[in-house]
Amino acid sequence: MEKSASSLVELHPIVAQRWSPRSFDEGVALSDEDLTGLLEAARWSPSAGNGQPWRYVVGRKGDALFHRISNSLVPANKIWAEKSSALILVSVLKYRDDGTPRTTAQYDAGLASSLLTVEAHHRGLAVHQIGGFDHDGLAKSLNLDEGLQTIVVLAIGKTAPADLLPNETLRQREVAERTRLPLSDIVLAGAPLAEFSVN
Template sequence: MNPRIAQTSAPLLDTLAERWSPRAFDIEHSLPEGALRGIFEAARWAPSAKNTQPWRFIITRRGSESFAKIEAALLGFNQTWAGNAAALVVNIAETTDADGNKQPWAEYDLGQAVAHLSIQAQSEGLHLHQMGGFDRDAIRTAFDLEERFLPVSVTAIGAIGSLDQLPEALRERETAPRVRLPLEDLVLVRD
């Protein structure tokens, strides 16, 4: 049994069951020009309230100045592994539109867009790891973001690398079986 494949209580699409969030990325792997287009096209077609599409992305490749800015804004142990990914992406919610109208659903819609891109990436043989541990103000400053744009998460994208590049504590997490709450614990009301 592969500990990375989800043990589910109902059948899932293989792409969903096989999706997981590695920390060991192959530092030799690079993404050719256009390689991420499909996954961001999947994000573009995610549903959104009133079709506002309140998601924006900062897409960077390892070795670029922009990648270094994102890597520098990562917190804690995220800095020990995320720099090996082929790309770092800042996922941004447009919380107020250009006319100043609040978009209270923006973070939810961004989550859907990122979910769509993560499944598309998995189907294309790429792996992603989402992070909340980063300095939002540092990202805002580094990329001169308007107040209406809220950095919500950072995603590392690439190919799986060797466990040897990770500290021991992260190696254990990388190989541990995937665990989720039982489905029954997630449903509050069922009629």
């Protein structure tokens, strides 16, 4: 399904066409090549002072880590995300070696997830970010170091038709138009917005 963004000027197709599906093809496994490509894309993301504070736990469908991550999702997310091919927990290092807080760690991890998402789309995969999970419970179940803060789970896989989703609410959300605030709301000053009309 195409859910292309409407924008004032033409965007790179991956940027325009990326979206967050909930219907994933249950029968698709994530290959080692694709998984490595996604993690490499994240690895090469920029970060403050090249600090690279992101840390990942990767669960692939059928393995124990996938089950642990899946079981931590709130029911409204678990119902669709457990059909994905991989669930990746993104966490960040909270402190530098000298004990001072890494104040940009979440921003850095967001950038890395963004590049991972672009690489996924390029490979014919889709990523849906999930904040709705039991953060403390998952950290405990994975025995995560206390110095790590859990941020999101990334559900990754091949998109499937909307009508395979298990209930009508999800089916409707899947086909709903993607919306955004207009640029004039988010750019406070300095952009030539009036020259363009939405296409």
